[in-house]
Amino acid sequence: MRVFVPIDAAALSVGAGAVAAAIEAEAKRRCVEITLVRNGSRGLLWLEPLVEIETAAGRIAYGPVTAADVPGLFEAGFLAGGAHKLSLGPTEEIPYLKAQQRLTFARCGITDPLSIADYAAHGGWRGLDTALTLAPQAIVETIVESGLRGRGGAGFPTGIKWRTVLAAPAAQKYIVCNADEGDSGTFADRMLMEGDPFVLIEGMIIAGLAVGATSGFVYIRSEYPHAFRTFNRAIALAEAAGYLGASVKGSGRAFHLETRLGAGAYICGEETSLLESLEGKRGQIRPKPPLPAIEGLFGQPTVVNNVISLASVPVILDKGAAFYRDFGLGRSRGTLPFQLAGNVKQGGLVETAFGLTLGELIERFGGGTASGRPIRAVQVGGPLGAYFPPALLDTPLDYEAFAQRQGMVGHGGVVVFDDTVDLAQQARFAMEFCAIESCGKCTPCRIGSTRGVEVIDRIVAGTERGKNLTVLDDLCQLLLDGSLCALGGLTPFPVLSALKHFPEDFDQPVPDARAAE
């Protein structure tokens, strides 16, 4: 009798630990033998703690469960899938999950994250098996053909990056995984590292085989202590099982993997700053060129990829480039794990092919706002993403479609705000955040962000509003054009989108078209 209670940090944050303890205690009291499995999260976060029971008819879900519900659940015969007010029926039939296309998150929430046997039984290591039969060039071309683009936010074609590193001659090359998931509204990297860490390890080994790198580092942010612990355990298990080390699965080809912990710096999600930090320095960005693919970690050719990019590699190698490419549209191929967050009724992880509209994602999956009030703004792509008004909810989730509307898909975070939001306050926060997190290397970002806060304060206070709006516009242009990296370069997006779509919050007249609505 297997009972699943997630050990994902989000599930723990709403009491999964107490629920697991209560289930064990109650089973003992009733002399019922159960095997408690601490799985990852299915990503239906508003239902956490989500308890699952393995029955002959598949897994049955109950949630959200509190420790106090546990005796009642036993009484209702939940170990046999019995009816109870918290019963959600067969997990796989829950519409939120059923409507998804889970490729990268295929196993997350299903398996025991730290069981190599479980991982293998659910399709793990198949991508690596294929990769071990291929020449490096062939692995790289498979990734190019799949259309996979960097899931960290920039959307650069992963295969092209690998091609550059493969072609760069060097005695030592590196694979670096960017797990510094700092964007508010995102948690896919965390969920994956806690819920299915071996898929990331497998992806990194394949990347190493593809470009000729024998050493890899995963840079995990310090705000994720659970993920850091789980991932370190996963590495030790993979080493013991012969997947990592001097000879990957007896192939004679080496791949060593280590983790490093960040120290609370948003900028270290920027790849060159991350490399500096990995080298043990202040996380100040490096001017590009040289690209990290040519001169990266310790000056050597380095692949720097996001967690989700690397974790998508095994399924591509296993099922082929065409399989992956057939999902999505235009130049956005495959799937993206979107993260529904903020003021949303059904927050969680939604992995789906590109192409759904933003509104469909929020309504069909999110079920509207948590407060029940109307949606007023949606920020997609983290703190540097634009604020979209309801009129733009018809934007398809696609890199180019968002860019066309001065927005970005980024790492797939979708933060919903209801009508109590003040967009002038949000614009001010964007500048404030940039000031707090600026690495200080370039002047527009370091100084401009602080001036931005002051200018917005003057606008809101009504001090020479017209003149200050001109200054703000000018300042944003300077940040866009003159910053060395995306932090300064993209901070104007939330600010300008707030001004453009929500002028009334800055006490500005609403354009005629909207006033007439």
Next chain:
Amino acid sequence: MKPVVPWDPLEAQDIIARLKPMAGASLPILHALQDHFGYVDGAAVPLIAKALNLSQAEIHGIISFYHEFRAAPAGASVIKLCRAEACQAMGCRSLEAHAQQRLGIGFGETTADRRFTLEPVYCLGNCALSPAVMIDGELHGRVDAARFDALVGGAP
């Protein structure tokens, strides 16, 4: 969380010597020192600098760059309160005000009885269950004023 121990240069030396061979050793060393002593004592700076063959200015620069490292001991419990957008959408601004009023301290400060230190944080990756708070490494979701009070117990 395991209790921290008072600053001891010999123990610090041991930690530094143990981690020194790592690639990019300075951050792992600083983390290990902070885990052990609860903060990075100023006296550790020359020790790290010597071990890594860097200047003291460089080590000081690293410590001061990262929000995570602190130069003085914190309270018995460190409360990190998320101030980022997903938590803002669920009312973290009022939670922030409540927490400061309840503890009687601002961000970056420690209560007079040294029980709590309050720190701002920008995203804990719990954005679907916001507002989020982390206390001594444990994550808490959907934290409203009442839940915050329950978490800090009989705070001043």
